Amino acid sequence: MTHYFVDKTPLPGGAYELHQEQCQYIPSRSHRIYVGSFSDERAAIMRAEKIFHNVHVCPHCCIHFHRAARAHDAMIR
Ligand SMILES: [Zn+2]
Numbered sequence: 179m180t181h182y183f184v185d186k187t188p189l190p191g192g193a194y195e196l197h198q199e200q201c202q203y204i205p206s207r208s209h210r211i212y213v214g215s216f217s218d219e220r221a222a223i224m225r226a227e228k229i230f231h232n233v234h235v236c237p238h239c240c241i242h243f244h245r246a247a248r249a250h251d252a253m254i255r
Pocket residue numbers: 196197198201202203204236237238239240
C-alpha cells in the first residue's frame with residue numbers, strides 16, 4: 179500500500195496534483211491533503227477526485243498511470 183497526497187495549491191492550469199508519499203516533488207506538510215493509502219493508483223485518483231474535481235497525477239511518482247490519466251482527461255473534455 180502506498181500513501182497518497184494531493185497538493186492544495188493548484189497547478190497553473192487549475193488542476194491539483196496527486197503524489198505518492200516518497201515523491202521528491204511532494205509539497206510540504208502544510209500544503210498537502212492526505213488522500214489515503216491505496217494499492218493502486220486508480221483508486222487513489224478516484225478518491226482524490228472526490229476532494230478536488232480536477233486532479234492531475236504527478237508525472238514523477240505516478241508514472242504508471244500518468245499516460246492513461248491524460249488520455250482520460252482528453253476524453254472527458
Ligand atoms: Zn509526485
